[in-house]
Amino acid sequence: MSTDTDADAREQLIDLAEEFYEQFEDGDVPTMQIPTRTKSNIEYDEDKNVWVYGDRESTRTAKTISGAEKLLKATYTIDFLAGQLDDDRSSTLRELYYLSESWDLDEAQFNSQDESNNLIEDLEIVSEVKREDFHMRPEESGAKIMGPLLLREQTNRGDREIHCQDDVGQGGYQIPNNPDTIEFLDNDAEFVLCVETGGMRDRLVENGFDDEYDALVVHLGGQPARATRRITKRLHDELDLPVVVFADGDPWSYRIYGSVAYGSIKSAHLSEYLATPEAQYIGIQPEDIVEYDLPTDPLSDSDVNALESELEDPRFQTDYWEEQIELQLDIGKKSEQQSLASYGLDFVTDTYLPERLEEMGIL
Amino acid sequence: MTSHQSQLGGSEGIAEELAESQRSISIAEFFEKNKHMLGFDSGARGLVTAVKEAVDNALDACEEAGIAPDVYVEIQEAGDYYRLIVEDNGPGITKEQLPKVFGKLLYGSRFHKREQNRGQQGIGISAAVLYSQLTSGKPAKVTSRTQGSADAEYFELIIDTDTNEPEIDVEETTSWERPHGTRIELEMEANMRARNQLHDYIKHTAVVNPHARIELREPSEHMKYERVTDQLPEETEEIRPHPHGVELGTLIKMLDATDSYSVSGFLQGEFTRVGGKTADSVIDNFRDRHYGREMAWTPPKAHEDADVARALDAAVANKGADATAEFADRVSDALDGYERVAHHELAALVDDVADDVEEKHDTTFGSTVRENAVEAGWNAVVGAGNGVDAADDQEYERLRADLYGMIDEVTTTQKDDATIQGLADRLAPKFGDAEDHRHRFTRDEIREFVRRAADATEEYDDATFGETARENVVEIIWEAAERVPDEPPNVNEIGDDRDVSSQLMEAMRETDIISPPTDCLAPINAELIEEGLRKEYDADFFAASTRDASVHGGDPFIVEAGLAYGGDVEAEGKAEVMRFANRVPLVYQRGACATTDVVKNINWRNYNLDQPGGSGIPNGPVVIMVHIASTNVPFTSESKDAVANVPELESEIELAMREAARELKSFLKKRRSMQQRREKQDKLATILPEMAEKLTQVTGSDELDIDDTLARIMNNVLVERERDGDTVRLTIENNSDRAADVEITDIVAGSEPVLANGDASVVEMDGEWFVKWSTSVSSGDETTLEYDVGDDAEFEISVEGLESERLTIDA
Numbered sequence A: 001m002s003t004d005t006d007a008d009a010r011e012q013l014i015d016l017a018e019e020f021y022e023q024f025e026d027g028d029v030p031t032m033q034i035p036t037r038t039k040s041n042i043e044y045d046e047d048k049n050v051w052v053y054g055d056r057e058s059t060r061t062a063k064t065i066s067g068a069e070k071l072l073k074a075t076y077t078i079d080f081l082a083g084q085l086d087d088d089r090s091s092t093l094r095e096l097y098y099l100s101e102s103w104d105l106d107e108a109q110f111n112s113q114d115e116s117n118n119l120i121e122d123l124e125i126v127s128e129v130k131r132e133d134f135h136m137r138p139e140e141s142g143a144k145i146m147g148p149l150l151l152r153e154q155t156n157r158g159d160r161e162i163h164c165q166d167d168v169g170q171g172g173y174q175i176p177n178n179p180d181t182i183e184f185l186d187n188d189a190e191f192v193l194c195v196e197t198g199g200m201r202d203r204l205v206e207n208g209f210d211d212e213y214d215a216l217v218v219h220l221g222g223q224p225a226r227a228t229r230r231i232t233k234r235l236h237d238e239l240d241l242p243v244v245v246f247a248d249g250d251p252w253s254y255r256i257y258g259s260v261a262y263g264s265i266k267s268a269h270l271s272e273y274l275a276t277p278e279a280q281y282i283g284i285q286p287e288d289i290v291e292y293d294l295p296t297d298p299l300s301d302s303d304v305n306a307l308e309s310e311l312e313d314p315r316f317q318t319d320y321w322e323e324q325i326e327l328q329l330d331i332g333k334k335s336e337q338q339s340l341a342s343y344g345l346d347f348v349t350d351t352y353l354p355e356r357l358e359e360m361g362i363l
Numbered sequence B: 001m002t003s004h005q006s007q008l009g010g011s012e013g014i015a016e017e018l019a020e021s022q023r024s025i026s027i028a029e030f031f032e033k034n035k036h037m038l039g040f041d042s043g044a045r046g047l048v049t050a051v052k053e054a055v056d057n058a059l060d061a062c063e064e065a066g067i068a069p070d071v072y073v074e075i076q077e078a079g080d081y082y083r084l085i086v087e088d089n090g091p092g093i094t095k096e097q098l099p100k101v102f103g104k105l106l107y108g109s110r111f112h113k114r115e116q117n118r119g120q121q122g123i124g125i126s127a128a129v130l131y132s133q134l135t136s137g138k139p140a141k142v143t144s145r146t147q148g149s150a151d152a153e154y155f156e157l158i159i160d161t162d163t164n165e166p167e168i169d170v171e172e173t174t175s176w177e178r179p180h181g182t183r184i185e186l187e188m189e190a191n192m193r194a195r196n197q198l199h200d201y202i203k204h205t206a207v208v209n210p211h212a213r214i215e216l217r218e219p220s221e222h223m224k225y226e227r228v229t230d231q232l233p234e235e236t237e238e239i240r241p242h243p244h245g246v247e248l249g250t251l252i253k254m255l256d257a258t259d260s261y262s263v264s265g266f267l268q269g270e271f272t273r274v275g276g277k278t279a280d281s282v283i284d285n286f287r288d289r290h291y292g293r294e295m296a297w298t299p300p301k302a303h304e305d306a307d308v309a310r311a312l313d314a315a316v317a318n319k320g321a322d323a324t325a326e327f328a329d330r331v332s333d334a335l336d337g338y339e340r341v342a343h344h345e346l347a348a349l350v351d352d353v354a355d356d357v358e359e360k361h362d363t364t365f366g367s368t369v370r371e372n373a374v375e376a377g378w379n380a381v382v383g384a385g386n387g388v389d390a391a392d393d394q395e396y397e398r399l400r401a402d403l404y405g406m407i408d409e410v411t412t413t414q415k416d417d418a419t420i421q422g423l424a425d426r427l428a429p430k431f432g433d434a435e436d437h438r439h440r441f442t443r444d445e446i447r448e449f450v451r452r453a454a455d456a457t458e459e460y461d462d463a464t465f466g467e468t469a470r471e472n473v474v475e476i477i478w479e480a481a482e483r484v485p486d487e488p489p490n491v492n493e494i495g496d497d498r499d500v501s502s503q504l505m506e507a508m509r510e511t512d513i514i515s516p517p518t519d520c521l522a523p524i525n526a527e528l529i530e531e532g533l534r535k536e537y538d539a540d541f542f543a544a545s546t547r548d549a550s551v552h553g554g555d556p557f558i559v560e561a562g563l564a565y566g567g568d569v570e571a572e573g574k575a576e577v578m579r580f581a582n583r584v585p586l587v588y589q590r591g592a593c594a595t596t597d598v599v600k601n602i603n604w605r606n607y608n609l610d611q612p613g614g615s616g617i618p619n620g621p622v623v624i625m626v627h628i629a630s631t632n633v634p635f636t637s638e639s640k641d642a643v644a645n646v647p648e649l650e651s652e653i654e655l656a657m658r659e660a661a662r663e664l665k666s667f668l669k670k671r672r673s674m675q676q677r678r679e680k681q682d683k684l685a686t687i688l689p690e691m692a693e694k695l696t697q698v699t700g701s702d703e704l705d706i707d708d709t710l711a712r713i714m715n716n717v718l719v720e721r722e723r724d725g726d727t728v729r730l731t732i733e734n735n736s737d738r739a740a741d742v743e744i745t746d747i748v749a750g751s752e753p754v755l756a757n758g759d760a761s762v763v764e765m766d767g768e769w770f771v772k773w774s775t776s777v778s779s780g781d782e783t784t785l786e787y788d789v790g791d792d793a794e795f796e797i798s799v800e801g802l803e804s805e806r807l808t809i810d811a
Helices: A004-025 A065-087 A093-102 A113-127 A198-206 A209-213 A226-239 A251-261 A268-274 A286-291 A301-312 A319-331 A337-343 A347-359 B002-010 B014-021 B027-038 B043-064 B098-103 B124-136 B195-208 B248-257 B263-270 B276-290 B308-315 B321-336 B343-361 B367-382 B397-410 B417-432 B443-461 B467-480 B491-496 B498-510 B526-536 B594-601 B647-699 B707-713
Strands: A031-035 A042-045 A050-053 A057-061 A144-146 A149-155 A158-163 A182-187 A191-195 A215-219 A243-246 A280-283 B070-078 B081-088 B140-145 B152-160 B165-174 B181-188 B213-218 B221-225 B541-546 B550-552 B555-565 B576-581 B584-586 B622-630 B717-724 B727-734 B740-749 B761-765 B768-777 B782-788 B794-800 B807-810
Touching: A004 A065, A004 A113, A004 B647, A031 A065, A031 A113, A042 A268, A050 A268, A057 A065, A065 A093, A065 A113, A065 B647, A093 A113, A113 A268, A144 A198, A182 A226, A191 A198, A191 A226, A198 A209, A198 A215, A198 A337, A198 A347, A209 A215, A209 A347, A215 A226, A226 A243, A226 A251, A226 A268, A243 A251, A251 A280, A251 A301, A251 A319, A280 A347, A286 A319, A301 A319, A337 A347, B027 B124, B043 B070, B043 B081, B043 B124, B043 B181, B043 B195, B081 B124, B098 B124, B098 B140, B098 B152, B098 B165, B124 B140, B124 B152, B124 B181, B195 B213, B195 B221, B195 B526, B195 B576, B195 B584, B195 B622, B248 B263, B248 B491, B248 B498, B263 B276, B263 B491, B276 B498, B308 B321, B308 B367, B321 B343, B321 B367, B343 B367, B367 B397, B397 B417, B397 B467, B417 B443, B443 B467, B491 B498, B526 B541, B526 B555, B526 B622, B541 B647, B550 B647, B555 B647, B576 B594, B594 B622, B594 B647, B622 B647, B647 B707, B707 B717, B707 B807, B717 B740, B717 B794, B727 B740, B727 B768, B768 B782, B794 B807
Parallel strands: A191 A215, A191 A243, A243 A280, B070 B213, B576 B622, B717 B807
Antiparallel strands: A031 A057, A042 A050, A144 A215, A149 A158, A149 A182, B070 B081, B081 B181, B140 B152, B140 B181, B152 B165, B213 B221, B541 B555, B550 B555, B555 B622, B576 B584, B717 B727, B727 B782, B740 B768, B740 B794, B761 B768
8 A cells, every 4th residue: 555655755765865875975974964852952933833943953974983873773774664665564663673683784773762763753854754654653552532523544454434432432443653544524523622641531431521512532641642642633723623631730741731732842843743732721720729629749859840841941931831830839739630539520521621611712 | 234244354264265166257158148148048049040140240241342242041950950051152261360250259340340230249150159069069160261262271160168269170171162251060959940030030131131142941941032233232431439429438448548648639539520629629518527617707997996906016016116006007907808807817917917017127027926916916806805804794795796797687587686686695705715716616516506595595585596597597607607728637637537537428428519420331222122122022012211320329320111012912910020230130029129119109090001009010011121220239138139219219210111101101092092093993894884785775876985985084084096088186185183294106007107296206117107296285185196197007006104094095
């Protein structure tokens, strides 16, 4: 099932290899320029409303042994990916790591999975092809959707039409690794609700929240996978649905929201494709901890550090977030989603979420 | 002990009784008691020492005769004993001398000489003879043939241990294949347990004697060291002792033995570096010590009460008023010209004026008159006696004022006036009342005056007068005092009196005298040390240094150091340290030697060597050698195994070693960076071709040539050939961070190259043309060399002037 995308992706990779080839041919030292992937080198793209890499670049050059090794690995990986695209196969990042063991040259083998993951990201950036288009998938699967949505997915076994309430079990519809193989057919949804924890998602489904409020409940499962963020963006962009994020009331959860809304630092090159800048944070807000008098835990040192670091993070430099984070530092407390259960199992679906959605003008 | 004393006193026979048990100690007994000191304390050691003594002798003999030494050492098993044979190609020893050289302890020309020689005491070889005779009972067999004589002399001799005289058993003429030389054969109780030391000794001897051929044949091994230079060590000059290095006993002996009468003659004749001027300085210092100096005081001015003129006038009787007045006035006037005057100066002045006045007035100033005049004048100067009956507190008024001035000058402003006055007041009578009315004192006497006066001042005036202040006062008074004109005692008088001799020795030590000459030393010199090391060690790097001569105790010395590193030098464990004194290897008592101490105290890590703990002998493939050349190497004992810890020597050893080590450091540094470069090159040379191959495969393109890329990465100098029609272009691209001076030769075959650019020279040889350029390409630059040649030409390029690590040739 070689598609045009595949051909493009292959083309881009070969182009990159050709660049190295030409550098050698000219007697130059092969190099590869890559944006520096740090917090200090991301900037807000006013046009696209997302955070992208700034101008700072680092250079991988064959002048040094480590640079030469990186480029060698890149070349081997390009060869492998090109072959994979030719054969219309796919593999996981982890498989790539182990697969490198079979390469005849020791120097070409990866030393850790981080190294192979990073290299794939480097290649994405330089070739401007998403790794999904290289047929590379992450080990963990994408999130699950529950809600009034009919879609068509291209699978290896043919196209399937699936309704995300009627055709699925209690677990919901499993998003494929490359959500661009999905076509949205029809929906009755009012909004998208991204939920951090599995427990809360199950609670919402059990309480029939998706049904009652025509919500598309997307399970983030901690730091959301790229597929999850991509489908969220598509739901927003293509179906014009508002997106809200429901997470714990602690700094780590704000980062989850941040990666949905603004993009993550590591994948800022794909922000345009993955981030949903219009996504709103529904809770738990520090304000809610006070308002609803929720059971709390004290902030740990690392929590405080994380909050302070968020204040520095360009992605969080908005009035709303500064106010909330400063409030939290002030009260020195945090609460989990599940703490709402202190007012009963239905409190979240009957009271909290409707109230918040109303406040935000979504209901 | 009193009871014992009385017993002794009581019995007349005791002394005789004791005398009976007293007898002269035989040389054998002496040897037996001291053999450890001489290096014969065990069979194993004795053999090494015997070899050492014999070889040292052989080398010295050859060198003295200007012959490049050929030394053959053989050790054979001979029943219960070992037989040692040492042969040399020296000048041979005359029939008369031979028995004494080998058969008499302490016979030799060395002991009294200040000259650099291997042996110094003349104990060596005869001790070996004695050792063999005492252990095996066999005589020493000596063959010697002097140059030009038809036959060799053969002796069998033993040493008569009672008389220390050689006793000849066999004496005959024999034939010997060597044209000249000496051969000694000794049998002794021994064993080969010290084989390593023996081998070390021979090997090390070969290292420091690159001009010698040395061969060792022992029961299980045969070692041969070839000569690498014909250059013999420079002949050494014998020097006289240096004044700074003599000890009292030696000085007294020299005083007794000298033909000189005067001290000056003695100093100039018997010592090195002493000429007339230096002798005078020594004698001046000696007189200060022997006679002391005379205090000089400010003479009274004309208006003062203590009028010199009046005093003189009064002292001179019956010489006529005119003569007397003139005499008194002239002395008095002359004194006005003196800032300070000492007794002998006054006396000389009086003599001068009296002579003059005598002539003018035709009268006679006899010695009594003159003496009276001097005394009267002196009393006026010091303000004493002669009717001046002053009250106690005014006694020595003049001296007090003088002393006050001097003390005030050297004491700090913190001392108040009363303290200074107090000290001056107490000091003045010590001079004034002194027995020597000439005020002649040694420095020690002045110091004592000052001490007593200062102590009293501290006690009664509640003041403090510290050591420094006192010494300053002594110093200024001593400086004000005048050196006396007396002739120094003659040599015999000095020699007869131990104290006076000691004064002379102190004076000699005190005087600045230039260092002894160094032509009495024969350093190996850095070049030959390297040569010697190179001969015995297959190392990657050699360095050596020779220091300038220094002096310790009147004996000049030179320290030299050498280093060998890497290659086949044993890399495991500690460095090998070779010690030498006057070209003799020291193989025993390594731990007791100053050389070892210095090696251990150097921080070798500074020189990029491995040194666990930052002190001790460094680890790794290193050979360290130190050679000390001196007219008198300070050994810790007679066996001459270890050099004593003399600070001057240690500091020179350290400097010599550091000098050589600095070269090693830069070598190691360079090597390390070369190694890194090579490692990087190796690594990249694996990675990049693989990458290129992969790229070729992925892109489906032609084979890649990546040499240019490699050169650029390696910061190399890249030489590339390009052909453009008839034109050949050689491009030199310098990617390194420093200039590249290269010599490029393109060897062209098949067609004649023409129109070469730059400074090219074209030479034809056997149908090949050598096109050669010398060019310097600065860092980051590029130069093109070109010439024209026909199509069918073939090339071969050679590039000189760069390490291969820095060069990539693609031509």
